[in-house]
Amino acid sequence: MTDSLSEAEQRSREIFARQAVMATLGASIVHFEPGRVRVAMPHDNAFTQQDGFLHAGIIATIVDTALGCAAGSVMPAGSGVLSIEFKINMLRPARADRYLAEGRVLKAGRRVTVCQGELRENDAEGRILASMQASMIRVESP
Amino acid sequence: MTDSLSEAEQRSREIFARQAVMATLGASIVHFEPGRVRVAMPHDNAFTQQDGFLHAGIIATIVDTALGCAAGSVMPAGSGVLSIEFKINMLRPARADRYLAEGRVLKAGRRVTVCQGELRENDAEGRILASMQASMIRVESP
Amino acid sequence: MTDSLSEAEQRSREIFARQAVMATLGASIVHFEPGRVRVAMPHDNAFTQQDGFLHAGIIATIVDTALGCAAGSVMPAGSGVLSIEFKINMLRPARADRYLAEGRVLKAGRRVTVCQGELRENDAEGRILASMQASMIRVESP
Amino acid sequence: MTDSLSEAEQRSREIFARQAVMATLGASIVHFEPGRVRVAMPHDNAFTQQDGFLHAGIIATIVDTALGCAAGSVMPAGSGVLSIEFKINMLRPARADRYLAEGRVLKAGRRVTVCQGELRENDAEGRILASMQASMIRVESP
Numbered sequence: 001m002t003d004s005l006s007e008a009e010q011r012s013r014e015i016f017a018r019q020a021v022m023a024t025l026g027a028s029i030v031h032f033e034p035g036r037v038r039v040a041m042p043h044d045n046a047f048t049q050q051d052g053f054l055h056a057g058i059i060a061t062i063v064d065t066a067l068g069c070a071a072g073s074v075m076p077a078g079s080g081v082l083s084i085e086f087k088i089n090m091l092r093p094a095r096a097d098r099y100l101a102e103g104r105v106l107k108a109g110r111r112v113t114v115c116q117g118e119l120r121e122n123d124a125e126g127r128i129l130a131s132m133q134a135s136m137i138r139v140e141s142p
Numbered sequence: 143m144t145d146s147l148s149e150a151e152q153r154s155r156e157i158f159a160r161q162a163v164m165a166t167l168g169a170s171i172v173h174f175e176p177g178r179v180r181v182a183m184p185h186d187n188a189f190t191q192q193d194g195f196l197h198a199g200i201i202a203t204i205v206d207t208a209l210g211c212a213a214g215s216v217m218p219a220g221s222g223v224l225s226i227e228f229k230i231n232m233l234r235p236a237r238a239d240r241y242l243a244e245g246r247v248l249k250a251g252r253r254v255t256v257c258q259g260e261l262r263e264n265d266a267e268g269r270i271l272a273s274m275q276a277s278m279i280r281v282e283s284p
Numbered sequence: 285m286t287d288s289l290s291e292a293e294q295r296s297r298e299i300f301a302r303q304a305v306m307a308t309l310g311a312s313i314v315h316f317e318p319g320r321v322r323v324a325m326p327h328d329n330a331f332t333q334q335d336g337f338l339h340a341g342i343i344a345t346i347v348d349t350a351l352g353c354a355a356g357s358v359m360p361a362g363s364g365v366l367s368i369e370f371k372i373n374m375l376r377p378a379r380a381d382r383y384l385a386e387g388r389v390l391k392a393g394r395r396v397t398v399c400q401g402e403l404r405e406n407d408a409e410g411r412i413l414a415s416m417q418a419s420m421i422r423v424e425s426p
Numbered sequence: 427m428t429d430s431l432s433e434a435e436q437r438s439r440e441i442f443a444r445q446a447v448m449a450t451l452g453a454s455i456v457h458f459e460p461g462r463v464r465v466a467m468p469h470d471n472a473f474t475q476q477d478g479f480l481h482a483g484i485i486a487t488i489v490d491t492a493l494g495c496a497a498g499s500v501m502p503a504g505s506g507v508l509s510i511e512f513k514i515n516m517l518r519p520a521r522a523d524r525y526l527a528e529g530r531v532l533k534a535g536r537r538v539t540v541c542q543g544e545l546r547e548n549d550a551e552g553r554i555l556a557s558m559q560a561s562m563i564r565v566e567s568p
Binding site: 299300302303304305308329330331332333334335339340341342343344345346347348349364366367368369370371372373374 | 472473482490491506509514516
């Protein structure tokens with residue numbers, strides 16, 4: 001991170017870096033703009049369900065974090081963000097070399113920010129695997 | 143597992159054992175009856191978000207598996223089960239020594255089985271941390 | 285309404301009475317206690333979908349109002365309540381003489397109150413038709 | 427309807443016409459293409475909540491029907507469609523002269539078709555009021 005990053009991006013990247021589960025999954029932020037964030041992770045058999053597909057909850061983990069970063073990207077300095085609820089539809093069995101989650105802000109609110117996003121195979125052109133809609137709230141950052 | 147287990151319980155325990163992510167999380171089935179299954183896991187900092195709480199997606203992972211096992215517990219022999227969607231509300235920050243997820247069948251259908259459940263702190267008397275409602279479908283087991 | 289009603293019940297009944305859609309549906313509050321409210325409505329062909337069943341959105345209307353009343357029942361005096369999101373699973377085609385929606389508070393929060401509830405055929409012993417999980421927020425009552 | 431309508435559009439329009447609740451709401455299909463359907467309705471005080479806004483359940487009614495029509499638009503001849511679940515986030519209080527719901531197919535499946543859509547003020551350029559994600563299943567048309 002350099003001085004050239006925006007405050008929002010620095011803050012999001014710091015929050016992301018403090019999410020131990022992201023390191024555990026090998027995930028990283030690969031795109032950041034206000035209101036749109038992408039997170040990538042490689043496939044890892046340690047996180048699969050019974051048929052060798054990425055477990056739906058792990059899909060939710062990576063997509064939820066992308067949505068949370070997107071929500072944080074449009075909040076004022078010093079904000080933290082928590083998901084209060086999300087809903088996800090699984091569209092295809094998830095088995096690719098790499099996964100790309102994108103989160104977008106649908107509506108930034110004073111209290112609640114609603115985000116949407118999805119998981120794709122490999123990259124932004126990959127087939128869609130799951131789609132999420134979630135509510136995020138702003139909290140004072142510790 | 144012994145001969146005394148029902149076919150449904152054997153099948154659920156075998157499917158659970160094939161979910162690599164459950165071993166990764168240190169999770170196990172601690173209660174099994176038709177239509178109601180409980181899964182426990184210990185806290186592990188490797189799966190936390192930025193404030194040291196269990197990540198919402200990991201909560202979803204464990205609760206979704208409990209609901210899937212509950213759905214499978216009322217399906218005919220030879221059935222596999224897949225979640226097609228779930229929705230989860232986070233009710234409190236999740237930080238306990240141990241977590242208990244319970245899944246229950248709300249309505250078993252020919253095509254879709256709807257389940258509900260929650261995550262609690264420590265055990266069945268613990269405070270509720272999250273609540274999930276999900277749709278499961280039956281698939282032919284491989 | 286008499287002086288013997290609690291402030292919360294009076295407030296909930298007044299808010300309910302101001303929901304024009306409840307009169308349009310012929311709905312009424314039939315049970316009120318803190319954290320649990322029941323709303324009943326008769327079947328009316330004017331609100332059906334293509335097969336003569338109550339439309340899923342009308343089911344959502346009545347259940348959402350029951351959950352909102354339940355949320356309001358545990359909020360401080362002068363509170364209004366708005367649903368910010370809900371998720372509903374339809375469990376059976378809805379066709380009965382009368383429908384009973386029950387809303388319950390799962391977790392009352394300072395900012396967000398999470399509720400659950402369902403629609404049943406006829407009365408509290410009727411078969412379950414749909415199940416909802418929702419987030420409500422407190423607003424200053426006008 | 428004329429001979430020039432596709433079978434899918436004819437079928438969707440016939441199903442829509444059999445939804446009594448759509449006539450009750452004054453709603454009509456205003457755009458139809460495979461995978462994308464728009465439904466409009468005027469504001470009507472008979473369907474409002476306590477502050478004069480369109481009730482969240484009525485919002486869900488109109489958006490759910492738009493999503494169902496979108497799902498039906500990509501199904502084979504003779505198909506009926508039922509929503510098995512939906513989730514909706516309310517983004518702004520809904521009070522406009524007219525409302526436009528759009529439903530889109532996110533993934534057409536053999537068993538389950540997942541759709542997304544939203545309600546806007548007035549027309550396709552209007553502000554977004556609510557966003558829905560839903561699962562539809564194919565049924566044999568009677």
